[in-house]
Amino acid sequence: xxxxxxxxxxxxxxxxxxxxxxxxxxxxxxxxxxxxxxxxxxxxxxxxxxxxxxxxxxxxxxxxxxxxxxxxxxxxxxxxxxxxxxxxxxxxxxxxxxxxxxxxxxxxxxxxxxxxxxxxxxxxxxxxxxxxxxxxxxxxxxxxxxxxxxxxxxxxxxxxxxxxxxxxxxxxxxxxxxxxxxxxxxxxxxxxxxxxxxxxxxxxxxxxxxxxxxxxxxxxxxxxxxxxxxxxxxxxxxxxxxxxxxxxxxxxxxxxxxxx
Numbered sequence: 001x002x003x004x005x006x007x008x009x010x011x012x013x014x015x016x017x018x019x020x021x022x023x024x025x026x027x028x029x030x031x032x033x034x035x036x037x038x039x040x041x042x043x044x045x046x047x048x049x050x051x052x053x054x055x056x057x058x059x060x061x062x063x064x065x066x067x068x069x070x071x072x073x074x075x076x077x078x079x080x081x082x083x084x085x086x087x088x089x090x091x092x093x094x095x096x097x098x099x100x101x102x103x104x105x106x107x108x109x110x111x112x113x114x115x116x117x118x119x120x121x122x123x124x125x126x127x128x129x130x131x132x133x134x135x136x137x138x139x140x141x142x143x144x145x146x147x148x149x150x151x152x153x154x155x156x157x158x159x160x161x162x163x164x165x166x167x168x169x170x171x172x173x174x175x176x177x178x179x180x181x182x183x184x185x186x187x188x189x190x191x192x193x194x195x196x197x198x199x200x201x202x203x204x205x206x207x208x209x210x211x212x213x214x215x216x217x218x219x220x221x222x223x224x225x226x227x228x229x230x231x232x233x234x235x236x237x238x239x240x241x242x243x244x245x246x247x248x249x250x251x252x253x254x255x256x257x258x259x260x
Contacts, residue, residue: 134163
């Protein structure tokens with residue numbers, strides 16, 4: 001992406017950036033007459049892009065992948081990235097919205113109506129100058145479809161309001177499928193698929209303590225919170241991530257040189 005380097009890990013070009021640099025880049029992209037999409041990638045997303053061709057194709061329309069998990073940072077630093085922290089979706093959403101001026105506009109896509117209301121209330125309390133111009137809190141299918149009775153209405157509203165930032169919180173893989181299906185029909189703006197950030201920042205779900213986040217243990221906290229839903233997923237993709245990382249390392253292909 002423009003002005004940002006990337007380093008490939010398991011085939012995914014992860015952006016070598018931090019909160020401040022990515023925030024400044026997003027503001028620049030938001031002023032352009034085109035649509036840019038970012039997916040905050042954790043180890044699961046990186047592994048799915050490597051292991052599942054259908055998911056790799058689903059995410060091919062993204063313009064960049066900020067590294068959302070600390071294990072990714074450790075791997076990238078082994079490849080020479082020299083990063084001090086991840087760019088965690090929930091934290092990035094907080095930091096960007098806390099510092100933006102009122103001439104940027106925002107659209108919320110996903111979550112429940114209660115979640116959307118709590119998000120707006122929280123961020124407006126912290127930064128009264130924010131402008132939330134619209135929202136859609138209906139359902140999205142695994143294939144990225146919205147309710148047929150609302151689909152065209154939502155797309156027309158987004159293009160009419162022309163928000164600078166479109167925050168998407170449908171969760172994986174629904175939000176990636178939505179971007180794949182609709183990005184070419186969105187005229188402009190920065191699409192940020194942040195998933196869990198909606199629930200965390202609205203206060204409807206707890207997040208891991210900072211000490212666990214710094215040690216790459218966010219997944220452990222979430223597993224304890226939702227063992228039945230997340231247990232099988234974490235077991236599968238954590239194992240596959242380590243397997244592919246070892247496999248690529250043995251072949252000397254764990255990392256590719258930074259690129260612009």
